[in-house]
Amino acid sequence: MRTFTFISAVAAMFVSAAVAGAQEWPWTPESIEARLKEAGIAESLPAVEKDVDCSVYIRKEGRKRPQQGMVIYGDFIFSGEDGGHVNIYSFSKADGKVTGEFELASSRPDNHVNNLEFGPSKARGSKFPLLYVSNGKVGSEIEWTCSVERIRKRKGVWSSELVQNITLDASEWESKGYTPIFGAPSWLIDKERGFLWVFSALKRTVSKVTSDPADNRYVATRFRIPSLKEGREVTLGAGDILEQKVFPFDVWFTQAGCMKDGKIYYGFGIGNYDPKRPSCIRVYDTDRGVIEARYELKDEIIYEIEDIELKDGWLWVNCNNNPKRTKEKPFIYRLSLPKGR
Ligand SMILES: [Ca+2]
Ligand SMILES: [Ca+2]
Numbered sequence: 295m296r297t298f299t300f301i302s303a304v305a306a307m308f309v310s311a312a313v314a315g316a317q318e319w320p321w322t323p324e325s326i327e328a329r330l331k332e333a334g335i336a337e338s339l340p341a342v343e344k345d346v347d348c349s350v351y352i353r354k355e356g357r358k359r360p361q362q363g364m365v366i367y368g369d370f371i372f373s374g375e376d377g378g379h380v381n382i383y384s385f386s387k388a389d390g391k392v393t394g395e396f397e398l399a400s401s402r403p404d405n406h407v408n409n410l411e412f413g414p415s416k417a418r419g420s421k422f423p424l425l426y427v428s429n430g431k432v433g434s435e436i437e438w439t440c441s442v443e444r445i446r447k448r449k450g451v452w453s454s455e456l457v458q459n460i461t462l463d464a465s466e467w468e469s470k471g472y473t474p475i476f477g478a479p480s481w482l483i484d485k486e487r488g489f490l491w492v493f494s495a496l497k498r499t500v501s502k503v504t505s506d507p508a509d510n511r512y513v514a515t516r517f518r519i520p521s522l523k524e525g526r527e528v529t530l531g532a533g534d535i536l537e538q539k540v541f542p543f544d545v546w547f548t549q550a551g552c553m554k555d556g557k558i559y560y561g562f563g564i565g566n567y568d569p570k571r572p573s574c575i576r577v578y579d580t581d582r583g584v585i586e587a588r589y590e591l592k593d594e595i596i597y598e599i600e601d602i603e604l605k606d607g608w609l610w611v612n613c614n615n616n617p618k619r620t621k622e623k624p625f626i627y628r629l630s631l632p633k634g635r
Pocket of ligand 2 (some may be wrong): 363364365409410411550551552601602
């Protein structure tokens with residue numbers, strides 16, 4: 295088992311290296327914006343956020359695999375890793391010490407755990423809300439499935455139980471008049487309004503597929519949050535779409551994020567591994583259908599943004615780094631919200 299996990303980890307590193315290294319990405323943030331202006335689809339882009347307050351909040355210990363989705367509930371930071379391991383940290387102590395850990399019920403080598411989200415309220419039989427796990431691994435047989443899990447802590451032992459799979463069926467979106475998505479749905483919970491959103495792109499965001507950023511779009515699609523009474527396996531298709539909003543493709547390399555009251559806070563880029571694909575955050579206003587704020591964070595966030603939480607009036611940005619390139623432990627940054635709110 296240990297050998298198998300090790301081989302998977304090595305394989306995952308090669309895949310990451312192939313994605314980050316071999317592929318020549320010809321666009322910079324500036325040239326993408328210039329191209330969108332030329333194509334007449336940059337009218338609604340707001341100015342880049344200035345004077346951001348950004349600092350390292352936690353240096354996380356206990357890393358086993360690449361850092362991915364993160365959620366915070368009360369004083370508990372749940373930080374997911376590729377494959378399905380979750381480390382728990384104290385938000386108030388901010389000392390980076392692992393206070394607990396468990397494997398997701400959906401843990402498997404091709405579960406990238408790209409985005410973690412909590413449901414709107416505490417789950418029955420748990421001190422925590424239901425956990426919504428986005429896979430995010432293109433080509434995986436579970437790429438289109440969100441695993442819904444119930445976390446338990448009993449006598450100091452953490453565990454997680456699978457209570458539902460939500461699978462997206464996008465086959466009829468286009469024929470029903472919606473903008474289709476290429477795959478890798480990122481599942482977001484709008485806790486304030488009680489909806490489940492799927493964030494993805496029209497085309498896969500690699501240079502082979504998106505040779506021209508003017509041809510791609512980011513797509514946010516709203517659904518109900520399926521009740522557990524709907525069963526263990528739920529499929530959401532075109533007939534379940536409540537609303538869809540389509541945004542300009544002005545930034546590359548989707549990671550993950552969170553929602554609050556109709557707004558999507560989403561991270562992009564691979565940090566300083568490639569100056570053409572630096573750390574960026576966008577805030578999408580799904581009511582108005584516009585990008586509300588743009589952060590360009592190449593100097594502030596040097597590592598790869600993985601997930602974002604909004605808590606106590608700040609954004610908390612979970613990052614991954616490459617242990618071969620730095621001795622630093624992976625960071626969680628504290629970042630100021632957009633101004634003018
Ligand atoms: Ca990621
Ligand atoms: Ca998230």
